[in-house]
Amino acid sequence: MGREKLLLIGNGMAGVRTIEEILERDAAKYEITIIGEERYTNYNRIMLSNVLQKKMTVDEIITNPMQWYNDNGIKLVHHDPAVKLDTDRKQVTTASGACIEYDKCIIATGSRSFILPVEGAQLEGVLGFRTIDDTVQMIEQAKHYKRAAVIGGGLLGLEAAKGLLDQGMDVTVVHLEKWLMETQLNEPAGNLLKQDLEKQGIKFLMEKRTTRLRGTTRVEAVEFSDGSVLEADLVIMSVGIRPVTGLAKEAGLKVERGIVVDDFMAASARDVYAVGECAQHNNTIYGLVAPLYEQGKVLADVLTDRPTEGYKGSTVSTSLKVSGCDLFSAGIIHERDAIKGIEAFNGLTNSYKKLFIQNNQIVGIVLYGDTSEENRYYKMLRDKLDISALNPVTLLASAAGEASSSVADWDDADTVCGCNGVTKGTIVNAIHTQQLTSVAEVTRCTKAGNSCGKCKSTIGELLTHVLGDKVTKAPTGICGCTDLSRDEIVLQIHEQGLKTSKEVFQALNFRNAEGCSKCRPAINFYLNVTFPQEHQDEKESRFVNERMHGNIQKDGRFSVIPRMRGGQTTPQQLLKIAQVAEKYNVPLVKVTGSQRIGLYGVKKEDLPQIWEELDMTSASAYAKAVRSVKTCVGASFCRFGTQDSMGLGIKLEERYEYIDTPHKFKMGVSACPRSCVESGVKDFGVIGVENGFQIYIGGNGGTEVKEAQLLTTVATEQEVIDLCGAMLQYYRKTGNYAERTAPWIERLGFEHVKSVLLDPEQSKALLAELDEAVAGKRNDPWTEVRNNENREQELYTVGRV
Amino acid sequence: MTQVKQKVFVANFEELRPRIGREIMVDGSKIAVFRLLDDRVKAIGGVCPHKQGPLAEGIVSGEYVYCPLHEYKVSLLDGKVQEPDDGCVATYETAIEDGKVYVLV
Ligand SMILES: Cc1cc2nc3c(=O)[nH]c(=O)nc-3n(C[C@H](O)[C@H](O)[C@H](O)COP(=O)(O)OP(=O)(O)OC[C@H]3O[C@@H](n4cnc5c(N)ncnc54)[C@H](O)[C@@H]3O)c2cc1C
Ligand code: FES
Numbered sequence: 044m045g046r047e048k049l050l051l052i053g054n055g056m057a058g059v060r061t062i063e064e065i066l067e068r069d070a071a072k073y074e075i076t077i078i079g080e081e082r083y084t085n086y087n088r089i090m091l092s093n094v095l096q097k098k099m100t101v102d103e104i105i106t107n108p109m110q111w112y113n114d115n116g117i118k119l120v121h122h123d124p125a126v127k128l129d130t131d132r133k134q135v136t137t138a139s140g141a142c143i144e145y146d147k148c149i150i151a152t153g154s155r156s157f158i159l160p161v162e163g164a165q166l167e168g169v170l171g172f173r174t175i176d177d178t179v180q181m182i183e184q185a186k187h188y189k190r191a192a193v194i195g196g197g198l199l200g201l202e203a204a205k206g207l208l209d210q211g212m213d214v215t216v217v218h219l220e221k222w223l224m225e226t227q228l229n230e231p232a233g234n235l236l237k238q239d240l241e242k243q244g245i246k247f248l249m250e251k252r253t254t255r256l257r258g259t260t261r262v263e264a265v266e267f268s269d270g271s272v273l274e275a276d277l278v279i280m281s282v283g284i285r286p287v288t289g290l291a292k293e294a295g296l297k298v299e300r301g302i303v304v305d306d307f308m309a310a311s312a313r314d315v316y317a318v319g320e321c322a323q324h325n326n327t328i329y330g331l332v333a334p335l336y337e338q339g340k341v342l343a344d345v346l347t348d349r350p351t352e353g354y355k356g357s358t359v360s361t362s363l364k365v366s367g368c369d370l371f372s373a374g375i376i377h378e379r380d381a382i383k384g385i386e387a388f389n390g391l392t393n394s395y396k397k398l399f400i401q402n403n404q405i406v407g408i409v410l411y412g413d414t415s416e417e418n419r420y421y422k423m424l425r426d427k428l429d430i431s432a433l434n435p436v437t438l439l440a441s442a443a444g445e446a447s448s449s450v451a452d453w454d455d456a457d458t459v460c461g462c463n464g465v466t467k468g469t470i471v472n473a474i475h476t477q478q479l480t481s482v483a484e485v486t487r488c489t490k491a492g493n494s495c496g497k498c499k500s501t502i503g504e505l506l507t508h509v510l511g512d513k514v515t516k517a518p519t520g521i522c523g524c525t526d527l528s529r530d531e532i533v534l535q536i537h538e539q540g541l542k543t544s545k546e547v548f549q550a551l552n553f554r555n556a557e558g559c560s561k562c563r564p565a566i567n568f569y570l571n572v573t574f575p576q577e578h579q580d581e582k583e584s585r586f587v588n589e590r591m592h593g594n595i596q597k598d599g600r601f602s603v604i605p606r607m608r609g610g611q612t613t614p615q616q617l618l619k620i621a622q623v624a625e626k627y628n629v630p631l632v633k634v635t636g637s638q639r640i641g642l643y644g645v646k647k648e649d650l651p652q653i654w655e656e657l658d659m660t661s662a663s664a665y666a667k668a669v670r671s672v673k674t675c676v677g678a679s680f681c682r683f684g685t686q687d688s689m690g691l692g693i694k695l696e697e698r699y700e701y702i703d704t705p706h707k708f709k710m711g712v713s714a715c716p717r718s719c720v721e722s723g724v725k726d727f728g729v730i731g732v733e734n735g736f737q738i739y740i741g742g743n744g745g746t747e748v749k750e751a752q753l754l755t756t757v758a759t760e761q762e763v764i765d766l767c768g769a770m771l772q773y774y775r776k777t778g779n780y781a782e783r784t785a786p787w788i789e790r791l792g793f794e795h796v797k798s799v800l801l802d803p804e805q806s807k808a809l810l811a812e813l814d815e816a817v818a819g820k821r822n823d824p825w826t827e828v829r830n831n832e833n834r835e836q837e838l839y840t841v842g843r844v
Numbered sequence: 845m846t847q848v849k850q851k852v853f854v855a856n857f858e859e860l861r862p863r864i865g866r867e868i869m870v871d872g873s874k875i876a877v878f879r880l881l882d883d884r885v886k887a888i889g890g891v892c893p894h895k896q897g898p899l900a901e902g903i904v905s906g907e908y909v910y911c912p913l914h915e916y917k918v919s920l921l922d923g924k925v926q927e928p929d930d931g932c933v934a935t936y937e938t939a940i941e942d943g944k945v946y947v948l949v
Contacts, residue, residue, distance in 0.1 A: 557863075557881065559917075560903040560910035583863035587901040587912040590864070595912055599898035647867075837859050842868030844852050 046074045049346070050135060050145035052125045052290070054079025056088055056494075057319025057335040058151030059107055064343035066115055072347060075117045076143055078135065080124035083175050084109055089332065089495050091178045092364045095206025097798045097805075101175055106493065128294040130312035147314050147346060150291055150302060154284035154320040154330070159194065163256030169278045172203045184277050185210035192216075192265050192275035194253055196223040198363060200281035201236075204245050205365045207279070209802055215246040215273060217253060217265065219282075227361045227372035231388065232395050232411040239368050239393075243804070248273060286321040286328060301328045306353030308342040318342055324354060331359050332494050333462050360421060360461060362414070362497060371417040374407035374424055375399055382406060385435045389413075396439065403431040422457065450501055451508045459501050462494035470502065474509045482506065504538065507531045507551075521779075522561035524553040529779045532566070536573050544570060544584060558584075565780035568667075571703060572775050575816035588665035591838065592824045593650060595665075596643065601650060603642040605659035606700070606823075609674045609692035609712075610638030616659060623656050637709065638673050639664065648841045651828050660823040663701060667781070669771065670709045672696040673721075677714035677731070684714030686731025691760050695729075698764055701821040702771060702813070705778030705787070709744075710767070723751050726784040727767050732756065736763050740770060740796070741788040749785035752793055755801055769806040772813035773799055849937075849948040857943050860885070865900035865909065870949050875936060876900035877947060878909065878920055885938045886920040887947045893931030 049065070051058045054077050062075060079085075085107040093099040112119045120137055127136040134144045156171025158164050168184065170177050185191070185207055193204045196218030204214045216223075222233030223240075237247055252268040256278060265273045286301040297303045297311035301323030308316045308324075318338040320330055329335060334357035344351035360373035376399060378384050384407075386397035394412025398405050398420065405424045410417055423430065430438060450459070455468030473479055473488045482502050486492040492499045510526055520526040527535075532551065541547045544566045548558055558566065567584040588594050593601035607616065620640055624632050630644035639662050645653060654661075662671050674692035678684035692712040711720040714731040722728030724744035728751050730737045735758040742751025757763055773796065778787045788796050799805050828835040854860075854868055860879040867890050868875050874890030876899040886907070890899050897913030904910075907920050917926040918933060925931040937948040 555905055557905040559905055560915050563903055563905065583861065583904065586903070591901070595898070595901060597895065597897075597913065599896070599901070834859075838861075838864065840855070840859075840866070842852075842854055842866070844868065844870045 046072065047146040048144060049073035049075045049147050049149070050143055051075070051077045051149045051151060052128070052135065053151035053153055053287075053319070053321070054081065054085055054119070055151060055153045055319065056085070056332055057153070057339055058149060059085040060336050061149060061151065061318055061339035061342050062117070064339050065346055068343055068347040068349065070115070073147075075115070076120060076145075077112070077117060078120040078125045078137060078143070079122065081174060081176070082122040084112065084119070084121075086175060087494065088173070089364075091172070091175065092202040092206060093496075094175075094178050095172075095181060095203065096209045096365075097206075097802050100794060100798075101179065104175075125290055128290050128315075130294050130296070130315055133314065145314070148316070149342065150310065150315065150317040150321060151319040152287035152290065152321045154286050156280055157283040157285045158280050159253060159282055161253060161255050163258060163262065164280075166256055166258045167261040168258070168276055169256060169262050169280065171280050172199055173284070181207065181277070181279070182210055185212050188276040189213055190215075190275045191277040191279065192273055193279045193281060194265070195281035195283070196220070196247070196249075197226070197281060197283075198224060198361065200279070201240065201245075201368075202364055203279045203281055205240070205243070207277070208244055209804060211803065212277070213246075214244075215248060215275070216240075217248045217251050217267075217273065219250065219252055221250055223247075224363075224370075224372075227376065227409075228370065228411070229376055229397060229409055231386070232370065232372075232397070232409050235393060235395055235411050236363075236368055236370060240365070243365075243367060284320065284330060286323070288321055291317070291321075299323055306341075306355065307345050307351070308338055308354060309345075316342055316345075325356050327356060329357065329359065331361065331462075333357060333464060334359060336463055358425060360408075360417070362417075362495075364495065364497070369410075369412060369414045371410040371414040371421075372408065373417075373421055374405070375401075376407040376409050385439060387439045398438065400430070403429050405430060418453075418457065450504045459505065460489075460491035460494075460498040462498075463490045463492075465489050465491035467505065470505055471509055474506060480506070480510065500534070503531065503534055507535060521565060522559055524548075524555045524559050524562050525551060527551060529565075529569075533569050533573065536569060542570070542574055542577055543579075544581060560586075564589075568703060568705065568780050572816070575820075589667070591647065591650070592661055592828065593645070593665055598644075600644050600646055602664070603645050603650065603653055603657070604635060604639050604662045604664040605657055606662040606671065606696075607639055607659075608696045608700075609672055609689050611674075611689060611693065612640070619657055619659070623653055626656075627653060635664065637664070637671050639671060648839050651836050651839050654825040655829050659825075661825045666703070667706050668704055668708065669696075669699045669702045670707050671700075673709075673711040673725075675713050675719040677712075681714060683717060684731065685733055686714045686736065688712040688714035688720075688729075688731055691729065691731075691736075691763065694760065695764060695767060699767065699771060701823065702775075702817050704771060704775055705780050706783045708771065708774070708784070724748065725751060727770060729763055734758065736760070738763060738766060741784045741793070743783050743785040745783065747785065752788070754797055765810055766800060766806065768813050769800050769809040770796075772809040772816070775813070775816075851939065851946045852949055854887075854938075854945040854947055857885070857940055857945050860945060863904040865902065865904065867898065867900035868947070870947075874898070874900075875947060875949070876909070877938070877945065878904055880904070880907065880920070885940060885945055887936035887938050888918065888920055888923050889933035889935075891933070892916055892918070893925060893933060894929065899933070 087104045087106050090104040123137045123139045125135050126138050136142050156173045191207045191212045191214045193200045193216045196216045204216045207214045222230045223236050254268050255266040256262050257264040262278050288298045291302045292298045302317040304317050304322045304324050310317050319335045338354050341354040362371050382399050382401045384397050384399050388395045397409045399407030404427050408420045453467045457467050459467050479485050482499050485502050547566050563584040564586050567581045570578040629642045633641050635641045672692040672695050674689045677688035708726045710727045711722040711725040712729040713720050713722045722730050724742040728739040737756045738754045739751035740754045743749040854877050862879050862881050866877045876890035877887045879885050892911040894916050897911040901912045902909040908917050916929050923933040923935040939946045
């Protein structure tokens with residue numbers, strides 16, 4: 044006898060997850076066929092928001108590539124929707140006419156965007172936000188049209204609005220209610236959210252009922268019931284979703300708002316089941332993945348003949364995937380009858396919380412601004428904790444500082460990943476038994492983190508916690524003192540607010556209490572970047588070159604390389620250099636690789652005096668920092684030059700000199716594609732072209748030659764300068780200490796770095812962050828020594844007896 | 845046979861910064877003097893046995909200094925180069941009197 048035939052209609056998140064659960068339980072039981080309407084294999088629909096917000100690419104959100112279907116012997120009827128279900132003959136027909144028989148059938152057809160039934164709804168430029176195709180169209184149209192209207196200010200609408208803003212559009216959200224996300228938030232929280240989104244640049248029209256979309260072929264404007272009009276050439280409908288139930292209805296299944304199922308996910312016909320957003324259980328239809336995955340587990344148990352208590356419904360919680368707007372909502376969030384609320388607002392941090400209480404139990408939670416305590420409250424809600432012993436003040440008081448907020452102190456039964464219902468215990472166990480060392484590995488083995496992704500930081504923390512105690516050495520440690528990776532260390536610096544390297548070594552249990560020559564400069568750098576204002580740079584953790592502001596040579600003497608911005612010098616400077624070289628018997632004077640003049644073989648104790656006599660500033664030729672900018676002569680003298688390369692080079696150097704970076708950061712500006720200064724092997728290379736500047740990044744001419752990649756072409760010098768600053772800050776924030784830009788870009792992915800830098804908002808934010816971080820710090824170190832600030836000259840003393 | 849040791853002035857204690865070395869030349873040979881984080885003062889031969897790196901310029905961690913040229917780790921207590929490298933440098937007694945630091949050579 045052949046295997047039983049299992050047929051899944053709907054190649055989406057809930058259906059495919061159910062299949063995965065079945066395979067885990069009994070991979071051999073069924074011959075599986077999946078009918079999918081979309082032209083993609085299963086993907087993480089949630090991440091469409093991130094695709095639109097330029098944080099991910101379409102490729103990155105595909106969760107089950109074709110290979111997965113092949114490997115598991117699953118037949119995929121691809122891009123061919125089911126059009127007829129015959130429950131008597133147990134067969135399904137697809138649009139192309141294929142007829143597939145089943146022994147068991149799962150319907151998981153999900154939902155579609157609800158398009159308001161108003162005049163003009165079928166015009167070009169009116170879209171829903173549900174599929175990859177929708178998203179790709181939105182991105183495409185954002186390139187050609189300027190004004191977007193998003194109808195509906197719920198979760199989906201706001202994520203769409205933010206995404207379109209990130210795509211460069213002018214975005215207005217139109218909302219019917221008085222405040223945003225009214226099903227998840229109460230009025231104060233909704234208003235805070237609106238303020239924050241307004242700050243990011245989104246506009247709002249509240250309490251507007253859309254009556255008509257105007258336009259001939261393409262939409263031109265939105266009309267409202269009060270007679271007002273909003274001009275728009277792209278309209279996103281996000282007023283809600285509707286379960287896809289047509290097929291089931293026609294087959295005679297019991298369908299109300301959704302396909303009605305019992306606790307075992309069985310629909311009203313024999314051997315037909317439904318899961319996901321199309322299913323209605325106990326009068327409820329869910330629109331978030333966590334309950335759908337729970338349904339999938341139950342159905343997998345049923346279909347593999349395991350004992351199960353059945354599905355009992357779920358409490359859901361919501362957050363929003365828009366950075367800068369942290370919110371959390373769960374349970375019943377409106378006061379009524381016996382449900383009373385207690386609330387707190389912190390005007391300094393603009394954060395708000397309200398708890399809804401009934402019979403001494405928390406039944407609803409709204410947090411805005413600071414969501415660090417969502418777990419604490421959610422646990423109380425889920426476990427129906429009796430809170431009569433807590434007065435409102437202690438209840439609302441922040442648990443911060445108390446150990447309970449750290450994942451290390453959570454119970455094993457506490458949920459880390461809400462979407463997938465994965466507990467701390469499960470993750471810790473997987474880390475131990477399967478020797479996992481990264482978040483990605485944990486996600487692969489436990490599914491935690493594979494949906495909305497918000498739990499990833501907690502998983503990271505948990506990893507640090509578990510691996511930090513481990514005696515055997517994980518391969519990720521930044522040096523022999525620790526098994527922690529750079530990311531884990533930086534995460535902890537942030538999370539625990541570690542402000543000195545001493546604290547870092549202590550809190551993270553470094554094997555050497557004072558670190559070693561590898562981690563000391565690295566930690567000092569990470570602290571400088573993380574807490575630019577609070578962290579006092581630690582001179583004793585700087586490598587000698589940066590401590591003494593000269594390159595140490597193999598005989599212990601130093602080099603002196605004065606700054607000549609853009610490689611430009613003057614006769615006066617040359618005279619001074621000559622005089623100094625003669626007076627101090629400098630053994631070697633040489634033109635350097637980056638268009639400077641170097642004096643080599645200078646004794647340490649002579650350095651301050653030489654700097655004094657040169658009266659020039661340091662070119663930072665010894666530092667992990669922004670180096671000097673190489674330029675060609677450019678348009679002012681060269682007959683090929685199209686741009687003022689020297690001028691731009693000098694501006695770049697002036698703007699960013701003396702900024703520390705993970706490794707040296709070299710720049711070059713050429714005035715034409717002949718690229719005389721080899722812009723193609725610079726960390727940041729500029730090539731002037733007829734109508735602007737090409738920008739290349741990530742080129743290294745050092746030990747490992749690496750060609751730079753074209754980032755973009757811009758029209759003005761100012762754009763070049765701003766992009767450079769954004770890149771510097773992104774490199775500073777995400778680079779491993781001593782990692783050049785080429786491996787950095789390889790590690791992060793060029794497309795990713797590009798998407799960050801070319802996103803106007805992120806780019807602007809990075810530049811602002813850089814300026815704030817380095818304010819007051821970009822001083823010439825030689826001048827500081829000459830002025831003997833902080834008794835610096837003592838460092839150059841050599842006693843002689 | 846007793847050898848009389850010479851007491852050589854290095855610096856005022858206050859001038860020495862924790863974990864930043866100070867070099868002195870005594871009769872043409874280099875000595876590296878360090879003030880540790882716990883304010884003990886240690887002195888060793890100032891030249892790394894590997895490739896003559898200036899040990900006074902190294903990063904100091906606990907009771908060790910890392911040579912700035914190739915990161916040999918040298919003990920400030922007994923002058924021994926740590927595994928996996930080997931070699932050693934001289935060590936010198938130090939003294940602090942009236943806030944002045946001396947080495948005995
Ligand atoms: C932009 C966005 C952001 C979201 N963010 C979150 C979030 O942060 N957290 C969260 O929990 N949830 C979020 N969701 C919701 C989540 O994606 C859905 O709850 C989940 O995808 C539902 O799974 P499903 O399998 O029921 O439906 P789907 O994933 O929609 O899958 C149904 C599939 O069935 C196909 N289909 C329909 N009819 C047929 C037919 N006749 N024949 C063949 N195939 C058919 C559809 O084309 C679709 O591919 C988000 C959704 C979107 C769109
Ligand atoms: S909480 Fe959404 S993926 Fe873990």
